[in-house]
Amino acid sequence: MSIKKEMPNIKYEVTVASTGIIEERLLRSELDIGFVEGDITNPSLAVKPIMEDTLAVICSNQHRLSSQKSIRLCELENEVFILRENSSGTRSKVESILRENHISYQPRWSCYSFESIKEAVMHNLGITIMSPRVVSRELQNGTLCACSIEDVSLKRTFDLVYRQNKYFSSALERFIEICENIQNV
Numbered sequence: 001m002s003i004k005k006e007m008p009n010i011k012y013e014v015t016v017a018s019t020g021i022i023e024e025r026l027l028r029s030e031l032d033i034g035f036v037e038g039d040i041t042n043p044s045l046a047v048k049p050i051m052e053d054t055l056a057v058i059c060s061n062q063h064r065l066s067s068q069k070s071i072r073l074c075e076l077e078n079e080v081f082i083l084r085e086n087s088s089g090t091r092s093k094v095e096s097i098l099r100e101n102h103i104s105y106q107p108r109w110s111c112y113s114f115e116s117i118k119e120a121v122m123h124n125l126g127i128t129i130m131s132p133r134v135v136s137r138e139l140q141n142g143t144l145c146a147c148s149i150e151d152v153s154l155k156r157t158f159d160l161v162y163r164q165n166k167y168f169s170s171a172l173e174r175f176i177e178i179c180e181n182i183q184n185v
Contacts, residue, residue, distance in 0.1 A: 018087040034161040038089020048160045053131050055154035056146040060124040066145040073101050073151050080126035082109040082117050094129045
């Protein structure tokens, strides 16, 4: 189901930002809804799980891990990482797992843009942990490789977030229904 086909006259604006920024903009009523992968802490916001995703180690096709389909977490010891910005939910999850398991790593780059991260990793400047969905084209053409981590869970949930008691127009209600049904596209 395509939102554009079903709702051709709907006007919308998309903001791509960290979970913290989306949370702030929702609280200031600058956004109607948000989709986030990080933790929402403000009780004024309702959180509804929409879709599951699993992160993976992403590396260039020249990296030592490129031929492996799965690794143990300890194999990431002292690796150079290209990471999202500090307020990113993905970065928080990755760093928390590495810290909890006493894995030393080198956070060499911090980027707001997935495109910048992909380019740095493709040039073998470090590795990252992100959703394979973000790099599906690069995985298919072989410029990037993905491997799972056997001994930790890298599952996460994308959540729909909105202010408690928010009024939803019929168009917004339909948009949310469509989003709830995409699950694992």
